[in-house]
Amino acid sequence: MTESIRLNRIGTVFSGLSFPVSPSRVTSECGDLTVRLAEGSVTVGEVIQQSDSYRFTSSDDLELEFLNLLPRSAVGEPFQSDGDA
Numbered sequence: 001m002t003e004s005i006r007l008n009r010i011g012t013v014f015s016g017l018s019f020p021v022s023p024s025r026v027t028s029e030c031g032d033l034t035v036r037l038a039e040g041s042v043t044v045g046e047v048i049q050q051s052d053s054y055r056f057t058s059s060d061d062l063e064l065e066f067l068n069l070l071p072r073s074a075v076g077e078p079f080q081s082d083g084d085a
Helices: 007-015 023-030 044-048 059-069
Strands: 004-006 034-036 041-043
Touching: 004 007, 007 023, 007 034, 007 059, 023 044, 041 044, 044 059
Parallel strands: 004 034
Antiparallel strands: 034 041
């Protein structure tokens, strides 16, 4: 069974890696991890394969790149915020 986490926990996973780290190393260490999104799911490997970076210098750097590579629908309906009510 493949491990699965919510998107808001991805930083915890990335903080366990040794930095700097290459995309291929991220994929080998946690590429099979499934991340549940607002609509659907992806694996860490699927997302990181899209990156043009040759290395990540910190867990924050990796997390930012990961989040930037996700589709807009990953976090819910576009342009909607609970804070606007």
